[in-house]
Amino acid sequence: MMSPSVLLLLGWMLVPLTMTIYFSFLRYNLLNPGTESFTGWTNYYYFVTDPSFTDALVNTISIFGGVLFITTVGGVGFSLLLDQPMWKSGLIRMLVIAPFFVMPTVSALVWKNMFMNPVNGFFGQIATFLGLQPFDFFGQAPLLSVIWIISWQWLPFATLILLTALQSLDRDQLEASEMDGANSFSRFIFIILPHLARPITVAILIQTIFLLSIFAEILVTTNGGPGTATTNLTYLIYVQSLLQFDVGAGSAGGVIAIILANIVAIFLMRMIGKNLE
Amino acid sequence: MRAISNNRKALNTAIALTLGLFMSFPIIWILILSFKSELDAIGNPLQVLLSSWTLDSFSTVQGRSDYLKHFSNSVIISLGSTFLALLVAIPSAWAMAFVPGKQTKNILMWMLSTKMLPPVGVLIPIYLLFRDYGLLDTRAGLVIILTLINLPIIIWMLYTYFKEIPVDILEAARMDGAGLKQEILYVLTPMAIPGISSTLILNIILAWNEAFWTINLTASNAAPLTAFIASYSSPEGLFYAKLSAASIMAIAPILIMGWFSQKQLVRGLTFGAVK
Numbered sequence: 167m168m169s170p171s172v173l174l175l176l177g178w179m180l181v182p183l184t185m186t187i188y189f190s191f192l193r194y195n196l197l198n199p200g201t202e203s204f205t206g207w208t209n210y211y212y213f214v215t216d217p218s219f220t221d222a223l224v225n226t227i228s229i230f231g232g233v234l235f236i237t238t239v240g241g242v243g244f245s246l247l248l249d250q251p252m253w254k255s256g257l258i259r260m261l262v263i264a265p266f267f268v269m270p271t272v273s274a275l276v277w278k279n280m281f282m283n284p285v286n287g288f289f290g291q292i293a294t295f296l297g298l299q300p301f302d303f304f305g306q307a308p309l310l311s312v313i314w315i316i317s318w319q320w321l322p323f324a325t326l327i328l329l330t331a332l333q334s335l336d337r338d339q340l341e342a343s344e345m346d347g348a349n350s351f352s353r354f355i356f357i358i359l360p361h362l363a364r365p366i367t368v369a370i371l372i373q374t375i376f377l378l379s380i381f382a383e384i385l386v387t388t389n390g391g392p393g394t395a396t397t398n399l400t401y402l403i404y405v406q407s408l409l410q411f412d413v414g415a416g417s418a419g420g421v422i423a424i425i426l427a428n429i430v431a432i433f434l435m436r437m438i439g440k441n442l443e
Numbered sequence: 444m445r446a447i448s449n450n451r452k453a454l455n456t457a458i459a460l461t462l463g464l465f466m467s468f469p470i471i472w473i474l475i476l477s478f479k480s481e482l483d484a485i486g487n488p489l490q491v492l493l494s495s496w497t498l499d500s501f502s503t504v505q506g507r508s509d510y511l512k513h514f515s516n517s518v519i520i521s522l523g524s525t526f527l528a529l530l531v532a533i534p535s536a537w538a539m540a541f542v543p544g545k546q547t548k549n550i551l552m553w554m555l556s557t558k559m560l561p562p563v564g565v566l567i568p569i570y571l572l573f574r575d576y577g578l579l580d581t582r583a584g585l586v587i588i589l590t591l592i593n594l595p596i597i598i599w600m601l602y603t604y605f606k607e608i609p610v611d612i613l614e615a616a617r618m619d620g621a622g623l624k625q626e627i628l629y630v631l632t633p634m635a636i637p638g639i640s641s642t643l644i645l646n647i648i649l650a651w652n653e654a655f656w657t658i659n660l661t662a663s664n665a666a667p668l669t670a671f672i673a674s675y676s677s678p679e680g681l682f683y684a685k686l687s688a689a690s691i692m693a694i695a696p697i698l699i700m701g702w703f704s705q706k707q708l709v710r711g712l713t714f715g716a717v718k
Contacts, residue, residue, distance in 0.1 A: 171535040171598060172550065178591040179557045185568035247462065251447045252455040260702055261463030264470055267701040269652040271672040272690045276469050280476070280683055288472065291487040322466065327717050330709045368716045379561045382654035382669070386676045400563040407567045408659065420564040431559035437716065439552055 183424075189417035196411035209418035213406075219419075221394040222402040225309060229398055230377045232313040233320055234370055240317075241324030241369065242362065246354075248325070249332045259329070263322035270319065270382040277315045278304065278387045308388050308395045315383055320376075324369045331365035332358070364437075371434040378427055399423050470694070477501070477687035484683035500688035508671070510689065517667035517693075519582050520657070521650035524589035525597075525643055531590075532597040533639065539598075540605035551602065555714060558595040562655045573660055580662045588660065589650045596649070597642055600711040604638025641707035644700050648708070651697050668693040 193205045213219055248259055265273065282303035284290045290300035303311040335358065343353055381400045384390055390397035390405065397405070403423060407416025464471070475491065476484045483494035504510045539547045569588070570579075578584030608631070616630045654669040661670050672693055675686055701708070709717055 171531045171554070171594060174531060174591065175554055175557050175594060178594075179560065182565035182568035182572075183560070185571075186565055189567060244462065247455075247459055250455040250459070251452055252459055253452060254456065254460075258456070258459045258463045259705070261460075261467045263701070263705065264467040264698060267648065267652070267697045268470065268694050269669050269672070269697070270654045271658075271669050272694055273469070275672060275675060275686060276473055276690060279681060279686065280473065281469065283681075286485045286681070286683070288488060295487055295489075318466075318469075323712070326705060327709050327713060330706065331717055365713075365717045368713050372712060375559055379563060379655065381563070382658060382673065385658065386673050400561065403563045404566065404659070408570065413567050413571075416567050420561075420567065423561045424564040427559055427561045427564070431556060434559070435552055435556060439548075 186417045186420045186424075189413050190421050192414050192417075194413040194417075196413060205414065209414040210422075213415050213418045213422070218394045218397060218402060222397050222399045225394070225396060226378060226398040226400075228309060229313055229316065229380060230374065232310075233317045233377055234373060236313070236317040237320045237324040237373065238366060238370060240321045241328050242366070244321070244325040245328035245332055246358070248329050263326050265318050266320070266322040266326070268319065271386050273319055274315055274383040274386040277311075277318070282311055304388060305392075308392060312380075312383060312387060312396050315387070316377070316380060320373055323373065327365050327369045328362060331362055335361050367437060371430070371437060374430050375427070375434070378423075378430065399426070470698075473687040473690050476683050477691045479684050481682055481684045484687070500684040501692070504685050504689045504692075507685075508689075510671075510692070513666055513668050513671040514692065516582060516665055517651055517669075520585045520589060520665075520667050521647045523582070523586040524593065524650050525646040527586060527590045528594045528597045528646065529639065529643065532594060532601055536598050536601035536605055540602050540608075541610070551599065554595045554598055558592075562592075566659060569656075570659065579660060580665045582665045584660060585657060585665060585667070588656045589653060592653070592656070593646050593649055596711060596714070597646055599714045600642045600645065600707075601638060603710065603714075604642070605635065607638075608634045641704055642711065644704040645708055645711040648697050648700055648704070 190209055191204060191206060192202050193208070194202045244262060248255070248262065252258065268276075279287065281288045282290075284300040284302040284305075287300075289303075293300040340353060340357060343357060348356070379400050380398055381404065384396055384398060384401045385404075388396040390401045394402075399419070400423065403416050403419040406412050406419055477500055478496045478498065479491060479494055480497055480499060483491060486494065539551065573579045573584055578587070612630060612634075613626060616626050621630065651667075652669065654673070657667050657669045658673055661667070666674075672689060675689065
């Protein structure tokens with residue numbers, strides 16, 4: 167009974183993957199059909215030595231590191247707060263996690279136009295109102311602005327996971343430690359944080375899968391610019407293949423992206439695999 | 444549990460509510476802007492709040508850009524891919540949960556690994572295949588892709604739910620003389636339905652918001668809301684009221700579904716690693 171799904175996934179994985187690897191060794195441009203020829207490692211050489219590859223790699227890591235830092239630290243703080251006894255906790259929790267349900271193109275456009283636009287945006291209006299110089303977010307700090315928008319979407323995810331984990335924490339243990347005179351700081355360091363270690367790792371690894379492939383947010387806000395200031399690996403490959411029609415170089419980039427993702431995947435699989443025992 | 448003073452609770456509530464309003468402020472703000480005229484929407488925040496309310500933006504969005512077409516594309520693509528994936532996934536997850544073999548664990552892990560394949564790595568082959576088979580800018584094409592992308596998550600999620608159905612209860616039913624048909628109808632189905640329905644909801648959310656394939660494989664005909672909103676990036680995006688109205692209609696259904704499925708979401712997205 168499992169064979170249909172196995173076959174489907176096997177096809178989904180093998181067919182395009184083989185094609186990508188095959189194309190990556192061809193000189194193949196969609197603008198000159200019929201001129202495909204074998205070029206060996208040339209595509210890889212050009213893709214890797216192109217300065218925009220280094221930029222894209224640095225940007226990918228910056229987005230990834232920046233967003234993970236904000237969502238992890240923020241997520242621990244938010245979840246500890248939401249775990250406190252309060253009224254209307256369901257409503258408040260929904261307000262906090264709502265951004266996660268907003269589609270990427272909407273959140274990117276809303277932040278870019280309605281908040282970060284220096285003339286009519288919310289922040290610009292407030293600054294003008296207070297007599298300050300409005301800050302041109304995408305002109306002055308494009309990468310940080312992109313990181314901010316992505317963090318806004320993923321902070322709720324981290325919060326939700328950590329909150330779920332906190333709610334399975336043994337309350338008796340906390341109370342016992344309190345009786346024994348542990349203050350809230352040492353309770354956090356010695357009981358809560360170790361309990362959260364695993365969910366934090368899982369949240370980080372899962373975000374990694376998505377963060378390495380960020381695309382829509384960049385397309386909608388900056389188109390990778392100015393220059394290559396916000397081009398990540400995914401966006402660079404998109405430009406190579408669907409805008410410049412260079413199938414060979416795009417495929418070589420694709421293979422590199424797959425290898426990078428696999429390195430992360432190995433760690434993630436180990437974590438989840440343990441859970442199957 | 445110790446009694447917690449009402450003062451403490453009130454303080455917690457106030458802090459958390461502030462945080463919640465801060466996080467969801469962009470959504471609240473576009474909700475307000477969507478009921479304003481275009482001219483009022485670009486005023487300063489105080490003017491925006493004091494100006495009159497109108498439904499104009501919603502009708503303009505539909506009139507000028509055929510909003511309903513894109514909305515129904517989103518509905519068809521997300522529901523279609525979800526049901527198709529469930530159809531394939533239910534028997535498969537069922538088999539792995541109740542009749543596990545030596546390779547079950549490896550197969551599950553391998554399925555998960557297909558999810559780690561970065562979409563951009565297979566963008567070109569999929570694009571070319573779609574071009575050659577006439578699937579570019581068709582809803583059928585997107586249904587196929589989204590089915591395949593989300594299949595591993597669906598199988599995993601169903602697997603973790605099915606695993607929790609006690610096998611003993613089947614034996615008990617058999618002892619009481621239930622046949623296979625009765626067993627499936629009266630024992631298994633009621634126990635499996637909660638798991639299946641939360642898987643369904645999570646997957647609709649994921650498919651609705653998917654923004655890599657939907658943008659790259661569609662033009663105007665099959666574009667769902669993700670791709671349609673992306674086309675607002677310029678210059679229409681500077682019409683705040685219209686952009687807000689289009690955005691609110693695009694995210695409202697998912698926000699409502701998300702409200703009901705927070706817990707299941709965690710489980711589905713962490714492949715059962717956090718419950």
